[in-house]
């Protein structure tokens with residue numbers, strides 16, 4: 022008798038099978054009784070995660086829409102966790118751990134870029150059936166996404182107000198707005214490494230988005246002109262460029278997927294929709310790292 026067939030959990034042949042009579046359930050030595058100890062689902066909080074999908078429409082495709090966003094939010098949560106640690110490591114001049122985390126964040130972003138392929142299986146009529154149920158909700162109100170933009174330096178004080186309804190999220194975002202970004206920390210590291218960064222750049226208004234600075238450009242140029250001497254800063258610069266490149270692809274896939282699904286309709290969040298998202302393609306997170314390349 023094939024052991025695999027008759028001892029598979031839930032296999033009707035297992036129940037009452039003579040080979041198993043009188044024996045307690047067994048499967049390749051695996052622990053099967055979790056009445057008293059922590060199981061997979063307990064550890065991962067799957068009760069909460071898997072009971073958090075509440076489609077509002079009768080449309081089959083809404084489950085895809087919900088899960089696509091929920092998984093994106095989970096990955097954004099991890100990116101924030103990593104980027105906060107990157108910022109702290111840069112402050113402490115610990116570059117090696119920061120490199121590992123930056124590489125991880127870039128790979129997560131790549132994964133989110135490819136995730137658009139799944140959502141793009143949803144056609145305009147399929148989405149049109151769901152859209153009326155979304156009301157005024159929009160990804161524009163994603164608090165974690167806004168925090169990610171802020172930690173990367175794309176600050177925007179006006180958008181913090183969106184989260185006033187949720188004091189905890191609002192406080193976190195407001196703190197992030199006032200905190201130097203990961204890129205600001207990289208610039209401070211350049212200064213600590215002996216590069217002449219303008220004092221105004223080192224004590225700027227942190228609530229403003231990153232603006233290109235000639236002294237920072239000259240410093241990064243110095244790094245790229247003598248990579249042997251400044252290897253760690255060179256590696257940091259390239260990791261940041263990797264991350265920004267992945268983020269640019271994400272923005273591009275967002276706008277092209279949106280154009281494919283809703284064309285040029287106004288967004289549920291109140292913006293012009295695809296045209297607004299196209300403008301966001303002009304955002305440059307780490308301006309000097311791209312500008313210096315022309316001078317090499």
Ligand code: HEM
Nearest residue numbers: 093159160161163166279282283288289290291292294301
């Ligand atoms: C059918 C799919 C989607 C459509 C039609 C769509 C549409 C839009 C539109 C029109 C906007 C502009 C804001 C507005 O007025 O609503 C927007 C913003 C946004 N969406 Fe989506 N979106 C889709 C999927 C996603 C997914 C999967 C995510 C991932 C989390 C996402 C995240 C965001 C974010 C973060 C913003 C704000 C961007 C910014 O302010 O720069 N969207 N989306």
Ligand SMILES: N[C@@H](CC(=O)c1ccccc1NC=O)C(=O)O
Nearest residue numbers: 155158159160161287288289290
């Ligand atoms: N802004 C989208 C709606 C939308 O995409 C959305 C709505 C609720 C939750 C997440 C969403 N995704 C990204 O914006 C629209 O205008 O159709």
